[in-house]
Amino acid sequence: MQRQSEARLGPLLLLLLLPLAWGKGPSPPRAAEELQVSNRLAGQAARVALHYLNYRLGSPSALRALGQVRKATLKTIPGIGHKYYLQFTTEDYKSSLNVGTCLATVFYLKRKPRPAVNINCTYTKDQKQIREDDYSFYKKMRQQTKPIIGNDIPDSYGNIEPALEPAWALAVAGSSYLMWEKSTENLGYFMAQVKNVKQWITKDDSIDFDYSVVLHEIPTQEMISCHLRVIWTPGHPLKVKYFCLSENQWSESEEGSGTESGSTNGIFNEKEAHF
Amino acid sequence: VFKMPPSPSVHPAQLKMKGLFVFAVLLAAAFSRETFVGNQVLRIFVADEASVEKVKELEELPELQLDFWRGPGGQDVPIDVQVPFASLQAVKIFLESNCIRYSILIDDLQSLVDEEQTQMIRQHFMPRSVETFNYASYHTLDEIYDFMDLLVAANPNLVSKIQIGNSYEGRPIYVLKFSTGGTKRPAIWLDTGIHSREWITQASGVWFAKKIVDSYGKDPSLTSILDNLDIFLEIVTNPDGFAFTHTTNRMWRKTKSVNAGSACIGVDPNRNWDAGFGGDGASSNPCSETYHGPYANSEREVKAIVDFVKSHGNIKAFISIHSYTQLLLYPYGYTSTRAADYQELDNIAKAAVAALSSLYGTQYRYGSIITTIYQANGGTIDWTYNQGIKYSFTFELRDTGRYGFLLPANQIIPTAKETWLALMTIMEYTRDHPY
Numbered sequence: 001m002q003r004q005s006e007a008r009l010g011p012l013l014l015l016l017l018l019p020l021a022w023g024k025g026p027s028p029p030r031a032a033e034e035l036q037v038s039n040r041l042a043g044q045a046a047r048v049a050l051h052y053l054n055y056r057l058g059s060p061s062a063l064r065a066l067g068q069v070r071k072a073t074l075k076t077i078p079g080i081g082h083k084y085y086l087q088f089t090t091e092d093y094k095s096s097l098n099v100g101t102c103l104a105t106v107f108y109l110k111r112k113p114r115p116a117v118n119i120n121c122t123y124t125k126d127q128k129q130i131r132e133d134d135y136s137f138y139k140k141m142r143q144q145t146k147p148i149i150g151n152d153i154p155d156s157y158g159n160i161e162p163a164l165e166p167a168w169a170l171a172v173a174g175s176s177y178l179m180w181e182k183s184t185e186n187l188g189y190f191m192a193q194v195k196n197v198k199q200w201i202t203k204d205d206s207i208d209f210d211y212s213v214v215l216h217e218i219p220t221q222e223m224i225s226c227h228l229r230v231i232w233t234p235g236h237p238l239k240v241k242y243f244c245l246s247e248n249q250w251s252e253s254e255e256g257s258g259t260e261s262g263s264t265n266g267i268f269n270e271k272e273a274h275f
Numbered sequence: 276v277f278k279m280p281p282s283p284s285v286h287p288a289q290l291k292m293k294g295l296f297v298f299a300v301l302l303a304a305a306f307s308r309e310t311f312v313g314n315q316v317l318r319i320f321v322a323d324e325a326s327v328e329k330v331k332e333l334e335e336l337p338e339l340q341l342d343f344w345r346g347p348g349g350q351d352v353p354i355d356v357q358v359p360f361a362s363l364q365a366v367k368i369f370l371e372s373n374c375i376r377y378s379i380l381i382d383d384l385q386s387l388v389d390e391e392q393t394q395m396i397r398q399h400f401m402p403r404s405v406e407t408f409n410y411a412s413y414h415t416l417d418e419i420y421d422f423m424d425l426l427v428a429a430n431p432n433l434v435s436k437i438q439i440g441n442s443y444e445g446r447p448i449y450v451l452k453f454s455t456g457g458t459k460r461p462a463i464w465l466d467t468g469i470h471s472r473e474w475i476t477q478a479s480g481v482w483f484a485k486k487i488v489d490s491y492g493k494d495p496s497l498t499s500i501l502d503n504l505d506i507f508l509e510i511v512t513n514p515d516g517f518a519f520t521h522t523t524n525r526m527w528r529k530t531k532s533v534n535a536g537s538a539c540i541g542v543d544p545n546r547n548w549d550a551g552f553g554g555d556g557a558s559s560n561p562c563s564e565t566y567h568g569p570y571a572n573s574e575r576e577v578k579a580i581v582d583f584v585k586s587h588g589n590i591k592a593f594i595s596i597h598s599y600t601q602l603l604l605y606p607y608g609y610t611s612t613r614a615a616d617y618q619e620l621d622n623i624a625k626a627a628v629a630a631l632s633s634l635y636g637t638q639y640r641y642g643s644i645i646t647t648i649y650q651a652n653g654g655t656i657d658w659t660y661n662q663g664i665k666y667s668f669t670f671e672l673r674d675t676g677r678y679g680f681l682l683p684a685n686q687i688i689p690t691a692k693e694t695w696l697a698l699m700t701i702m703e704y705t706r707d708h709p710y
Contacts (some may be wrong), residue, residue: 040639040647047676065677068638093677156525157413158683190676192526214526216679219649221543221564223526 032085035072043070044188044218045084045115049104051183052117054093054176055253058238060169061133062125063093063176070101081109082185092125093172094165099125108185115183134234137166141207147199148209154193167197171211175229177240177253179215192223193215206233215244306325311384315358316344318353320376328660329373330354339366351623355380405429410482410691412684413474416446416518421512422481423449430488433501436655439509440579440682443532447513448579453487453506460586462505462707463592463702466580469544469655470528471516473598475672475682475690480510480596482691483698496699500706502505504591507583513544514574530574534561535710542568545597547577550657551609556650580655584662592666592705593659599679600648601639602671603628606660608651616665617643623704627697634693637673646668661698 035042046066054063067089075083092099102121109116141148150164153171160168171194179189192214200208211228226244240253251269286525321327330347333339333356342357358366381387405425414422427434431437433453440448454460470656475588487506490497500506511517515531529541539562546557553559557567572578584590589617605620607613614620624641631639644651648671673690675683 036642036646038642038647040649043640066675096677152682154678154683156520156681158678158681158686190679192679193681219565219651220558221528223564 008191032073032075032208035074037069037072039069041074041185042069042086042265044183044185045072045106046086046088046104047188048115048180048183049086049088049117050090051176051180051189052115053102053119053121054173055180055238055240058173058232059130059134059234060137060166060173061130062171063169064090064099064121067091072251076091079110081107083107083113088246089246090121095167099123106122114181115185117180131234137170138207138232138234140166141199142205144199144201147201148217149199150194150197152193152195153197164197167209168194170187170209170230170232171197171213171228173232173238174209174211174228174240174242175213175215175226178226178228178236178244178251180243181251182215182244187220189224190216192219195225206231208232209266233248236254287651296320306382311388313363314357314384315360315363315379316355316357316381316384317370317377318355318380320353320378321347321350321369322376323350326350326373326375329369330374331454333366333369343364357384371682383573384556405485407490408481408485410478410485413478413686413687414481414515415521416511419477419481420449423484426451426484426488433488433491434484437507439583440575442513442515443530443575444515444518446496446518448509448514448576448665449511450509450583451484453491453508455491455501457505459587459589460503460505461589461705462507462587463500463705464507464509464584464590464592464659465594465596465698466509467511467596468510468517468657469512469576469595470597471513471520472526472528472680473672474520474680475598475687476596477511477517478687479672479683479691479694480508482688483695484508484510484697486691496703500702503706504702506702507590509580512580515576516541528564529566531577532568532574534566535569539566542566542574543654544574544577545595546651546653547571547574548581548655548658550654550661551607551652554609554652555654556609556645556651556654565651572651581658584628584659584664590664591660591670591710592701593664594668594670594701595654595655596670596672596694598672598682599674599676600671601637601673601675602647602669603631603639603641604644604647604656604669604671606650606657606667608654608657611645612642614660620666620668624668626704627668627700630700631697633691633694637693639697665710666701668701670697699701 021171026061048071050066069086069088071087073085077083086104086106087101089101090099091097100122102119104117104119107116148167150167153164153168154160172191175191179191182189194211194213196212198210200210202208210228211230213226213228215224215226217224224244224246226242231239238253241250243250280411297655319330321330327347333341334343334347339362340359341362344357347354401426407421408422423436427436433455435452437450437452438447439450441706442448465483467476487497491501492498511557513530519527519531527545531540532542534541543565546565546567552571553567557563560566568574572581603624605614605624628639628641631637642646644654656669660667672694673686
C-alpha cells in the first residue's frame with residue numbers, strides 16, 4: 001500500500017518540482033515574458049505610448065508624463081516584432097500631479113517604420129478646465145496682431161516665461177508626434193528645449209507655429225535639431241510637419257484618425273482612478 | 276526780483292519762448308546743483324520734422340544744462356534727455372506749448388543712482404562667505420572655485436583642497452578633502468559634473484560640501500562617518516566642458532580634447548575608463564556624444580581620478596553623479612553578467628532610494644546599469660568596482676524628462692536634500708561594513 005501511494009506521489013512531486021528546476025537554469029523560450037517594472041525597455045515603451053497619446057489628444061493643457069510602470073509584459077512574435085503590454089501611472093505635464101492610469105500596447109514591428117500603439121487611460125483631471133485652458137490659449141493667440149516669438153524655452157537656467165508657456169506646451173504636443181515616429185525599441189526621445197518659436201498669423205481658424213526644437217536621444221545621448229510646424233484648432237487633430245537635420249525630407253502627420261498605426265479607445269472621464 | 280512763471284491757468288500758447296528761457300537761466304543760477312536730486316529723464320516723441328526742429332532749438336541753450344541721452348534724430352525716433360530740476364518746468368511748458376508729447380522715463384534720477392551704488396557696494400565690499408553664497412542658483416566655474424576656497428578658509432581643520440591634475444585646456448582639477456585626521460583612512464569618493472551639461476549635479480555638489488561642514492559635530496551619523504573615514508568630493512569633474520556650457524553650448528557633454536584626424540571635439544568621460552573599453556556600449560566615432568576616445572584614460576580628467584584612486588588605495592565607496600532620469604545604478608554597464616556583490620548592492624540601492632523618496636516622494640528606479648538604463652562600456656563605476664571598490668554607485672538625478680538638463684534652479688536645494696539622504700544611507704553602510 002505504501003509503495004503504491006509513493007509511486008503515485010512520484011510523478012506529482014516531479015511536476016511540483018519542475019518550476020523550481022526551471023528557475024535555476026536558463027528559462028525555456030516563452031511566448032510572453034513578464035518584465036521587471038524597472039526594466040528600461042518597459043519604461044521606454046511606456047514613454048512611446050504617451051508620445052502617441054499626447055499627439056492624438058492634441059491639447060497643450062492635457063499633456064501627460066510618465067509616472068511609474070506598474071506592470072509590463074513582452075511578447076515576441078517571431079519574424080514580426082516585439083509587443084509590449086503595459087500598465088503605468090501618469091502625471092500632469094505641468095503640475096506633476098497624478099492624473100490617472102493607462103493600459104497600453106506598443107508593437108515594434110520589424111517592417112513598419114514606427115511603433116503601433118493602443119492606449120486607454122483613466123483621467124482624473126477636470127475635462128472642462130482643460131477645454132477652457134485650451135480655448136483661452138487659442139483665443140489669445142488668435143487675437144495676436146504681432147506674432148509671438150521666443151528663444152531658448154526653457155533657458156539655460158530652466159526658466160520658462162509665463163507668457164510663452166502655452167506655446168511651449170504646444171511644442172511638446174507637436175514634438176510628441178515626431179518622437180513617436182522616430183522611436184524604436186532601442187531609441188527613445190525627450191524634448192530638451194525649444195530653441196525658437198515663431199507664430200504665423202493666419203486668416204483661418206487655426207493657430208500656426210514654427211518651432212526649432214532640440215530632442216535628446218537615448219541611449220546615443222545625441223541632441224537632434226528638428227524643425228516643426230504645428231497647426232492647431234482646439235478639438236481637432238494636431239497637424240504637424242517636421243524636418244530633422246539628420247533627415248532629407250519633411251515628414252507630415254496624416255489627416256483623420258490614423259487608425260492603422262494605433263488608437264486611443266477613448267478617455268474614461270472618471271473622477272477617481274479605480275485601478 | 277524774479278519774474279514768476281505764469282500759472283498753469285494761463286494758456287501756454289501765449290508764452291513766448293525767449294521769456295521762458297530767461298527765467299530758466301535765472302533759476303539755474305540761483306540753485307547750483309551738485310547732485311541729481313529732482314532731475315528727470317524725459318522721453319520726447321516727435322511726430323514730424325517741425326517737432327524735431329523745435330527740440331533741436333532746446334539743444335542750443337546751454338543754460339538749460341540739458342543732457343541728451345539720445346539726441347534728436349529723424350521723426351518717429353524718440354529723444355531722451357536728462358533735465359535738471361531747475362529747468363524742468365520750463366522745458367515741459369515749452370514742449371506742451373508746441374504740442375510735443377513726452378513721458379517721464381525716470382522721475383528721480385538721484386534715487387536711481389543711490390540704488391545702483393548700494394548694489395555695487397553689496398557686490399564688491401560685502402564680505403563674500405559660504406553663508407551668503409546662493410545655493411539656490413546655478414554658478415559659473417569661477418564662482419564654484421571661489422566657493423571652494425571660501426569653504427576651506429572657513430573650515431581649515433576639516434576641509435582642504437587638493438589639485439589632482441589639469442584639464443585638457445589647462446584648468447586645474449580640484450578635489451575637496453573632508454577629514455578629521457588619521458593617515459589614509461578608508462575613504463568615500465563623490466564626484467559631480469563629469470558630464471558638463473548636467474548642471475544640477477555640480478550645483479548639488481556645492482550644496483553637499485556645505486552640508487558636510489554644517490553637519491560635522493551636529494549630526495551624529497555624519498560625525499561618526501567623518502571620525503572614521505575621509506570624504507573626497509570633486510565638484511567640477513569636467514571643468515572645460517562646464518566652462519563651455521556657460522559660454523557657448525549649454526548642451527555640451529564631453530571633454531574638450533581635440534581628436535586627431537577629426538573636426539569633432541571631445542571624448543565622453545564616462546566611456547573612457549578601462550572596463551570593457553571600446554565595446555558596443557560606446558561609440559568609436561569622434562563626433563558622437565558617447566565617443567570612447569582613442570584609448571582608455573586618454574582624457575586627463577579621467578586619468579587624474581584613476582591616478583588618485585590607485586595611489587590612495589583605500590577608497591571603500593565611489594559615487595559618481597549624473598542627471599537626469601532619477602535612477603540609482605550599480606555595476607555592470609558593459610556586461611549583463613551580474614556583479615559578484617549584486618545582491619548586497621541591490622539591497623543598499625533599495626534602502627538608499629527609499630530614504631531619498633521619504634523627503635518629497637520623488638520616485639527613483641534602481642538596478643544594474645545595463646538592465647536599468649542601457650549598455651555602457653568604459654564607464655566609471657565598472658572600473659572602480661573592478662578595482663575592488665565594492666560600494667560603487669551612479670546616480671541620475673532629477674527630473675524624468677520635463678526639463679531634463681535644464682532643471683529650474685528652484686529645484687536645486689530640494690534635489691540636493693533628497694539625494695543627500697540616499698548618500699548618507701550609502702555612507703553609513705560603508706562605515707558599518709568595513710572590508
